[in-house]
Amino acid sequence: MSIQEFLNKYSDLSKTNAVVYMEDADGNIFHSIDEAHKKGKHPFVTKNLKDSAIADLNDLGLSSKSEASKLMGIIQFIYGVDAKADMTATRGRRTYSSEEKASILANWKQAEAEGKTKADFSKDTGVTYQTLFKWIKES
Structure with a gap:
């Protein structure tokens, strides 16, 4: 998995409270038991989205909170990103007299x-x- 694939897969993770999902035998993901039983193929496995994201980060070579923190610090420095800022808001060009x-x-x-x-x-x-x-x- 590439970083871009990771971002695409987990981009909505912080926007939801539903971190548990069902996965069927074919790897299809369902967000409710009813949906899984109607559309999925047995057997079903209940998974935690955060745990899956951590496993994918491990596959990308990021294996600890310490490493994640260092990476976030570097990204914040390079791009001037504030982790607490709204990521959708953009700062306009500032001019100085x-x-x-x-x-x-x-x-x-x-x-x-x-x-x-x-x-x-x-x-x-x-x-x-x-x-x-x-x-x-x-x-």
Whole structure:
């Protein structure tokens, strides 16, 4: 299974409270016992969707909560994703006036003198790392 297949398979997992499902002998999935008996083929197995997702993550090489946490941290850093934010909401492009830019760069020079990293400064100010890097390069 690829990461994309995993995402497709489990994309609705966080949107439902129903994590238990029935699987028939042919591997068809049913979300109720009645549906399974009407449309499925015996025998039926009751499965937990979270357990199935964990097994699929193990197959992808992610075998512990610690590894998952590290991966989430890396993804959040790379893409600037906030795990608590609504994933459907998109942030619009932010523009800065010349005065704002000058003020942020002045604050950066002070923060740099204090030993702060560009990444930490970006997080604190809300300016993306890429934008800050570009401004520093241009100044």
